[in-house]
Amino acid sequence: MREQPAPPGRAYSGPMLTALPRPREHPRLLDGALAVLLFSLSFGQWPSSPPGSVAAAVGICGLLAGTVLARRRYPVAALAAALAIAAVQIVFGMAPGGGGPPARALEPTVADAVIPVLLYTVAAHRPRRISVAALVACLLGSAAAIARWAPAQPPASSNLLFIAAAGLAGTALTAWVLGDSMAYRYRREYYASLEERAARAEAERDAQVRIAAAAQRARELQDRRARAIDESAARLRRIERDLHDGAQVRLAALAMTLGEIKEDLDPAPGRAVDGERTRRLVSAAHQNAKETLAELRDLARGIHPPVLDRGLGPALSSLAETSAVPAELRLACAEPPSPAIADMAYFCAAELLANVAKHSGAAHATISVSDQDERLLMTVTDDGAGGARLAPGGGLAGLLERVQTVDGQLDVSSPPGGPTVVTIELPRHA
């Protein structure tokens, strides 16, 4: 443990450790250290002569210890190589077989302890069926080693035999169980990461869907705004034409007639006043003025019916009173809508009541208006024959277009035999 001075600008608040390499973060270092350890521990077991035998022992122990370096990339191959070397050791390096002393260089050494390490690695990182096969191979190898070793022992050493067998089998089993439990942990982590990835993918998909919906909505609103602008431009053109072709022409005629009357009332010297003609001209001018007035009143009513000045409730109530089919008004609005929305609701109700009178054959109609959150809900119901539909270019289609310009909705339910219910939903404020 070494203490380091506090970094400049920071208050020193106790001893600090220098960064030591962590084994988990340096697996190659760990494996290298293990290989060196196994190799050096086997050192004392090498034969002291002859030189060829020493070299063979060094090579075999080096190979065995070296397999640990390959365990992370090729665990099965590393274990197979170690088991193959151990098999050679069992056959040639253990108790006398057919005769002759065992080859000293091939006797098992501490380096064989690499086998449980490799078995652990296979169990931890390879599928169960492979790791079970590896365990069986290790247990068979242990049995073979004991079988080769036992005959050389004194007959009374059955305890030693049992301890050796249990030790080898126990080591193999322990290594496998440890590795397998590690694999279980890895699998659990893997499944958890899969689940997390799936959840993330789902969240991403949801976000994509929401973005697509928002883009679609933006396109719709853009469309409606364009239609609203077109509609108001068309309305302005219609009003301008009506004023130009109607009221303006009539007022010009009125001015001319009044000019003639003025001339008649102030005749040139020597010309008598023609009372009859003047009376006719005054009567024509009067008629013209009355018609112009009516025309202007109709025009103004088309833009904004004066009855709406008193609010939506009274305007609808007067609509219901003057409806050709007896109509009842049910009003449940806590807060009045904005004037533009009131205008729209009024025109919708007027068109729908006109439809009831024209098409339904109903005996009774109802207009209901209520608040729903920030929306105004209006339904016009009749007990007529049903069959109302949104026909292109018709009044209902026109209403739908109109309410859509303020993000409203219109829904027609009119099964054959009735009743007909037209529902209109508008924002309270345009």
Ligand SMILES: Nc1ncnc2c1ncn2[C@@H]1O[C@H](COP(=O)(O)OP(=O)(O)O)[C@@H](O)[C@H]1O
């Ligand atoms: N209240 C109603 N009852 C029965 N039929 C209706 C009703 N309202 C509309 N319709 C039917 O739906 C059609 C479409 O109505 P609309 O779009 O208002 O067109 P129109 O200009 O003919 O009134 C009408 O022609 C009529 O046949």
Ligand SMILES: [Mg+2]
């Ligand atoms: Mg209609």
